[in-house]
Amino acid sequence: MFCGEKLGELSERRSASGIGFVMQRPEQQIVTDKVWHELAFGLENLGVPPKEIARRTAEMASYFGIGDWFDRDVSQLSGGQKQLLNLAAVLVMQPELLILDEPTAQLDPIAAADFIATLKRLCSDFSLTILIAEHRLEDLVPLCDRLLVMEQGRLIADAAPAEVLGDLGGRPEVMAGMPAASRLFAMLGGEGKSPLTVREGRNFIEQNYGNSVRSLEEKEYTALEIPALEFREVCFRYSREGKDILDGMSLKVWQGELLCILGGNGSGKTTSLRAAAGLIRPYSGKIEIFGKKLGKYREQSLYRECLAMMPQDVQTVFLRNTLREELEECGADWKSLPFDLSPLLDKHPYDLSGGQQQLAALAKVLASKPKLLLLDEPTKGLDAQAKSEFTGVLRRLKAEGVTICAVTHDVEFAAEAADRCAMFFGGRIVSEGTPENFFSCNNFYTTAASRMTRGWYEKAVTVSQAAQLCTLNGRKGAGQ
């Protein structure tokens, strides 16, 4: 039913203009080659007079701040801009209902936050009904009026977010993707309305728990101090006139550790990985893999049982029609992997879900038995459940002696999984340290748990650490 009409009886026109739909992948939804044409596309389909189209696209472009890139090629836009364009191209048709299917799954946290902020503005500026299916909920849930939770085709909750999250506290697999404040609330067995935002979470802690124990005992992190990968003053630029993407970058990745490189969008994190994998050649500086210069590896020897890189877009890893062919061809021993791929073997790699694709790609990358694994945005598009599984897999690989260097936007993942974190900015590494030190020093680029407990506790960067501290301190008033 849509506005009292049965959906099946809705005319094509009515459904096109009344219901807006934005999907997961920003790139593939775009139809034409220019931004302005993309905005006009829907209205052109409806046969709206050109003058009216010009007026409405201009209006929408200025509302979204698209004015500056109105005449550009869509290929020049970043992922976040593409998704905003998709949203604008739908809204220009003035829908009454907006349906979004995981709109931020392929975006980095900053672009996602931007996108969500735009949705919030839309919601308050127009009385628009928005329906979102999403598993990245940290920023989204506090904005919602109603939260519906689905499990295996059944609706298990339908109410205001704070109530739903208060009730679902006992279901850790459902809670895994929820905002940090509600997860903390659930872990501590809170009852009633759950806090949603960092601020509410902070109030909850301060009101209910003391801070006599300020920090957890620190685990000493000791690395082998033999570098598996070393950058020494590496400089790289794409063209002679361009500016340096890597500008004197120096970094050591010790053997057997998991290092996360964090940093903003387009800052050159991916470029540094590509340089380490020998895909691009820096114009000055040295890169050494296991103490041997990158250039000294002849032809394939670098990639044979030494180094492998998993690209950001994991679809590019697959070449065959079924996963079985894929894995057999490169001789991957999928039975000994720390995860089970057997139910997926006869599917086409493109038909797998995001998380499954990630695991399948990892299986293929591991086929060459690398000692050093480079991962580019490994958690992009994964839901919380898949992410924690993936983290587990990485831990097990590390236990087997594999060195892992991951480039990521995902601060929560880095806090959870990394032995050390490094901040990439302005073409080089500006700070590094264990997650506890690293994130408690950062003010902005840090986890929600760290922001929630700042000043009250020290060095609590994950939700479970915060929960532990709260339990240690005990509930206010309970012990007296």
Next chain:
Amino acid sequence: MRRFSEISPAAAALWYLSVMGISMFCNYPVLAAMTIAGGCMVFIMIAGKGHGREHLFFWLLFAVLAIANPLTSHNGRTVLFVMNNNPVTLEALLYGLNSAALIVGVLYLLRSFTMIMTADRLLYLTGFLSPKLSLTLSMALRFVPLFGRQWQKISDAQRAMGLYRDNNFLDDLKGRMRIFSILVTWALENGITTADSMEARGYGCGRRSQLRQYRTTLQDAVFMAADAVLTGVCVFAVCKNGFRFGFYPDTFVEKPGIKGICGIIAFGLLILMPLVTEGTVKLRWRYLQSRV
């Protein structure tokens, strides 16, 4: 007032069409000389200084074309010298020069045409013929570079996993074949998403309209009218046999009568139109600046 490279695509296209049409159909030496001079000037005006390589290429081509004709065609009466038992004649040389001037002139024009006719200006023009064609072209223009980028990504990914070998030709070819085959799958897969997105935005539910990016201003109208009048005069001169000339057996260019002179002047004005537009714009700016 706008510069020549910024006037409406329709006006610009009309100008190129009429200049090239007239000069190619008459083959008249005076017009050929004007075409190469005008084409060269318009190219410099649009492309700016530099582009030495392109000029070199065009003038080398000119020389080759001019020399090739007398070496292959032996018509004509005035024998200059004999090479390999074949006479090289003055008439054939003149004919070669004439057609070389014409061809290189038109090439210069086409080069400047591709410089000002960017993709969206061409799409605007095809939109007049058929909105559907225009949309298809627009989608193709987006897709071709996308395909190329994806190719690069896949081959990088395979290389970094040690699965892409290019040690010998056969392995390289095999690798490329496989990448191509998965690229086709990828394109189809993405095509489905794009089709969904098109349908959700009402593609195919009735007549399409089209947003036009370029307005036709008074300047465009004046430009097109002038173009039409001058072209008309030239066509009139050609039809009324105003240009009398021949290359074989003797080369002669008859002194043009009143019709011929009118035709030559009209063509001269026609080919100067972009330069006049540009000059006026520059003068206006200077005038405005001096007043500030």
